Amino acid sequence: MTGVTRPHAPVMLTECLAHLSVQPGRWYIDGTFGAGGHTSAILAAGGRVLALDRDPSVRRFLDADALHEGRLLFAEGNFSELGAHAEHLGVAPVAGVLLDLGVSSMQLDEAARGFSFRQPGPLDMRMGTTGLSAADLVNHAPQEELASLIFRYGEDRYSRRIARRIAETRASAPIETTEALAETIARAYPPGQRRDHPARRTFQALRIAVNDELGALQGALEALERTLAPEGRAVVLTYHSLEDRIVKHFFKGSASLTLLHKKPLLASPDEVSRNPRARSAKLRAASNSPTPRRETP
Numbered sequence: 001m002t003g004v005t006r007p008h009a010p011v012m013l014t015e016c017l018a019h020l021s022v023q024p025g026r027w028y029i030d031g032t033f034g035a036g037g038h039t040s041a042i043l044a045a046g047g048r049v050l051a052l053d054r055d056p057s058v059r060r061f062l063d064a065d066a067l068h069e070g071r072l073l074f075a076e077g078n079f080s081e082l083g084a085h086a087e088h089l090g091v092a093p094v095a096g097v098l099l100d101l102g103v104s105s106m107q108l109d110e111a112a113r114g115f116s117f118r119q120p121g122p123l124d125m126r127m128g129t130t131g132l133s134a135a136d137l138v139n140h141a142p143q144e145e146l147a148s149l150i151f152r153y154g155e156d157r158y159s160r161r162i163a164r165r166i167a168e169t170r171a172s173a174p175i176e177t178t179e180a181l182a183e184t185i186a187r188a189y190p191p192g193q194r195r196d197h198p199a200r201r202t203f204q205a206l207r208i209a210v211n212d213e214l215g216a217l218q219g220a221l222e223a224l225e226r227t228l229a230p231e232g233r234a235v236v237l238t239y240h241s242l243e244d245r246i247v248k249h250f251f252k253g254s255a256s257l258t259l260l261h262k263k264p265l266l267a268s269p270d271e272v273s274r275n276p277r278a279r280s281a282k283l284r285a286a287s288n289s290p291t292p293r294r295e296t297p
């Protein structure tokens with residue numbers, strides 16, 4: 001695609017392409033289109049791409065020529081439905097599926113999306129356009145439920161204190177902005193316990209809950225297992241331990257998928273120095289071929 005600036009740098013691009021093992025003319029699903037960096041590289045290698053994203057604003061990054069030529073298809077939706085989209089559009093079974101999880105730089109940088117505690121904005125955090133927002137959760141979920149999700153998804157040891165402070169604050173007026181929530185969380189934190197911004201973990205937890213990120217990932221893994229052609233490849237980039245654990249267990253427990261590496265691959269120091277987002281990336285790849293069993297005597 002010429003003349004379009006991509007505000008999100010694709011992570012571990014060379015490694016993703018190598019593990020997808022792109023074959024010209026075959027179909028691949030990019031379940032997390034974003035700014036289209038990975039899709040564009042698959043197209044350049046001769047592959048065809050069904051791109052999915054639950055965020056309709058990414059359409060501006062679609063390559064008009066590739067769409068016109070039918071080498072690129074786009075569907076707005078959840079990647080947990082990737083099998084249904086591939087069937088519906090007549091591209092199943094596919095030669096590979098790529099998932100690059102989390103939010104894009106565009107989503108984080110746009111204050112009105114409400115993902116960032118560093119930018120004032122409405123407390124939204126939805127990647128798509130439907131469902132409950134972070135403000136709905138923060139203002140209406142029971143205190144115990146908030147504590148539990150901040151603990152599970154944010155791994156914050158002060159989850160109970162934060163949930164109590166949120167409940168006290170919202171009793172007088174709803175918490176409707178990122179700033180108001182960040183301030184509430186900062187007041188709940190004991191002094192001297194701040195390695196990073198006290199709101200970072202709670203914001204992560206709310207984002208995961210609002211978008212049901214772990215449920216969607218589990219659904220996508222089950223769908224890709226059914227949608228990959230024999231010898232097809234699955235490549236998943238995760239950015240925190242909860243996601244990586246789900247991917248690792250799924251691939252290990254699958255009767256049809258075989259992990260290509262025991263340990264996840266990490267971004268090179270050079271890439272991390274250029275793109276700090278790559279620092280926490282873990283790549284796991286699997287092939288749709290049964291694990292060879294050891295001969296029994």
Ligand SMILES: C[S@@+](CC[C@H](N)C(=O)[O-])C[C@H]1O[C@@H](n2cnc3c(N)ncnc32)[C@H](O)[C@@H]1O
Nearest residue numbers: 010032034035036037038053054055078079216
């Ligand atoms: C990290 S970005 C992908 C960046 C992309 N690989 C690139 O090179 O530009 C993740 C994208 O996946 C989308 N996304 C996250 N969860 C999704 C889901 N469950 N279904 C569909 N899209 C999802 C987000 O809206 C976001 O645009």
